[in-house]
Amino acid sequence: MPHQVCMVSDFFYPNVGGVEEHIFNLSQCLLRRGHKVIIVTHSYNDRVGVRYMTNGLKVYYLPIRVFYNQCVLPTMICSLPIIRYIFIREQITIVHGHSAFSALAHEAMLIGHLMNLRCVFTDHSLFGFADTSAVITNRFLQISLFSCNHCICVSHTGKENTVLRARVESNRVSVIPNAVDTKAFSPDPRNRSEDYVTIVIVGRLVYRKGVDLMAQIIKEFGPKYPNVKFIVCGDGPKRWLLDEVRERCGLQDRVELLGALEHSQIRNVLTRGHIFLNTSLTEAYCMAIVEAASCGLQVVSTRVGGIPEVLPPQLIYLTEPDVPSLVEGLEKAMEDLARGCAVDPFECHRQVSSLYNWNDVSQRTEVVYDIVTKDESKPLGEQLQCYINGGVLPFMLVVALCHLILKTLDWLVPSKTIDIAKNFDQKTFKVQQVPKKLS
């Protein structure tokens, strides 16, 4: 049964990252499977309004300003009229929010729930339980997931984490891992240097990605192994640390800092390497290691979060998140490479291709959509009761206010005055150049 799905998240193209890639690829596969998919996100500079992407994927860039860290301010009521308008004109049946950090996703799910639509939420991150920000975020997530029919996590560790911190029933949570476009990440061993062993690091240079560990490893490896080269791809607030280590150890010729690159350029960097190093301190699912393995690299990674579930043991060297363990892992990988025991790059690619593909992810997501479609709508009283049981009485008042605003909008802007949007027809669509002058 075809569904009309609205993906909502603060993180989407032109922003680049795992969540953005996940939303785009999943949407493309669902479109190919005959579903209607639209994406709602906030504006990015002058990118406001309605845009179309590959295969007629429609994106609404709402005129809402970013408040903090690429997220909008969760006012709960300010963007309600336009989100309701979009849901009605696109005849949406399922609202799919992405990322626990996305305020827009939580708002849209609440509005969708009050409009008796089915809501699905995909959690892409792991959280702690101890610090203040984690406590607040977890509480907010718990409140938000009251209005959600089903949750999707990208790894079993992620599921465990979500069930604990958001207090969701485990039978309402499914695990659907991410995938990688393996055709775009094919190996090419000819690009590798024969004189050096190249270690590639790809990721944002932030604390969470273990930049401090990276710096220490470069410091230890540089003088010890003169035949080792590092290529670091990514940018972030901790870049200065790597710059400093490179300067101090005089490794300008052997440590290449490429800065942030476009996703399409990543494969060219990966194919230059022999070993991929991931030093993340927390990770629900690591796309970078799958992309690296798909390019035929040996992966050395920290054993944190959902990483042990991502690749089979023969394709990954798991280590503890500390310098001695990571150094040991790298040395073992180099030794295997020197002895010729490393898995062949093309065999590595074949194994990853058989494990991960977006069609499989979309099929499994479709099953979740079929399940939530069968769910019965909750009356308002029952919805509000959830908030009382959860001990969040003030939020219940916000939900009640949202309900009243929706009822007022039903009177002020009735559904019958809203034009139903035309669906994009892939069969009749032809790419046209801007026409010449008419005369």
Add this chain to the structure above:
Amino acid sequence: MEDADNNTENQSIHENVDGQKILLRLKSIGKSVCIEYTIEKDKSSILQTPAVHILAASLTLLFLSLLCCFMTGVLICTCICGFVSYHSIWHIKKEVLLITIPLGLQFTAFFKSGHHRTCFIPWNCIRDIYIVEAISLHRVLYNIVVLTEVEGRSSTSAQTTLKLTPLFQGTKPRLSCLETIYQSIYTLMPKTTTQVEN
């Protein structure tokens, strides 16, 4: 209706995005080289007349002056009267699109106050006409737009820029009405341009 000079006129009633009735009048002059599209808001709604707005504002003024302290009432009602007056003067009651091939396109908006604003686009500047979606406050509306090419004004650079000019922004007709206009315009267009697709 068709007269002896090959002039035809068709009328149809549509709705605008606010749910109000609008009248679409298509007037073809000559042998399909000149066509005029008029969209007029329905006059039958008594609530839309300026007299009713002013009356309502006056009554509010009276009521609030009695209810609150005198000065506050006057202040609030001055604001209301100001808004109603602005609305009455700058509210568009009729929009006319006149297409004359191969001269160009003339778009005129008639305000309630009696004055009007006209915009003319020469035929050689027009590249195409589209129906597009745009976000307007809390709504996503369909608009009919003209893609024009504006040539650089400076003598040093001959660079041209593309610009979208939206039409019928005052009467805001719904999609069905826009489609009628769009299809009618395309029957006038030279065959070299893009084909009409439903």
